[in-house]
Amino acid sequence: MPAAWRPVLMLAVLLAGLIVGTAPHARAGTTQDASVTFHVQATTEGETLLVSGSAPQLGAWDPAKAVPLGTTASAYPHWSTSVQLPVGASVQYKYIKRSPTGTLTWESIPNRTLTVSQDAPGNDDRWNVSPATVTFQATATTDWGQNLYVTGNLPDLGSWDPAKALPLTTGSATYPQWSGAHQLPPNTTVQYKYLKKNPDGTVTWENGDNRTVFTPSTGTLTLNDIWR
Template structure:
């Protein structure tokens, strides 16, 4: 059989070489473009705040939140039926630790920031987002759970608060582990202070099915300020 080089006229060989080169470039770049798009996820910021004609916004330390510039802060929306609850969905990179605050802007342009320390959020896929209250410092809750899993299973925590998914497995907070830490899974999330929290752990299987742990709901009361750490074992 003759080679392609022998069958193609000499005048067309440069054109064929260019076509092969372009095809290789397209094949090499397409998967990377898809991977970059998959690294962002939509995070919903929710806050309860009363206003007197002001607009409510959220600003933070990443470009998507204006890099602390009030002029570039992201406006939140509300309606007559949802007020005083405000919300907005923002695309953020998965795995990023974001600091943020809410602010109010008057019709004349005067800006009023929350007076509490910066809030913190670690972005994870399928997380329920935050449910904040204006000028109220949340409690940083750390969940530590010892649980063995089969290949492809992952551990989540879900509970009675919107911050923990309101018992919806699709909105449960993911926990993570590593080869050196397994079977210990950990995760952090902000919760409201002075609040009774009911929660449970669940495993999500590769096919999408869910396995709940046995027993009654777990219960913990968040402190007025500071942090909360729970240490549990799957049952």
């Protein structure tokens, strides 16, 4: 090799090493978030309404970092807000009333709970009223790739929107029985129906009129239905 080429070759090797050494690393995967709508019915006397909870996005129980809810003249006494929360997280929360002077009034009931998912609809809560837990159980045969959902007239059940319907689950030991539990407002008449989601995204509704159930004032209720 001619001596005159040696500095050029050394420079090329050095630059190659720098390029390799500074190559960007692939970014680690981030947790997927879902938009969760907090909806509560509450009468107020000049107060504003907040939601606080165990997740950092809800202020980690610090009322100074709680998320405000909004309402309008036509929507009152219904208040709502949407918060991005990580999918799969189990979150506890409560509502707070804040007076014009800054006095805070927390709900006195036990902490509310929710599990965040992409399919889960928003909450439909009542101020200081514990929800009733309703388990939807339905016997339904499905084709390969189909899944069963339930939707209804409340925001908790997706307000008849199949995209926001509550997914039900089954297993090899329980099929063709599907089930799923959800918290619903107590002492409320609920209309609902089951639907099947096909692998191509299309939806098959069950036949017949809307089903109707009246939720209990407290505790749990299990429904046992058969696909129509």
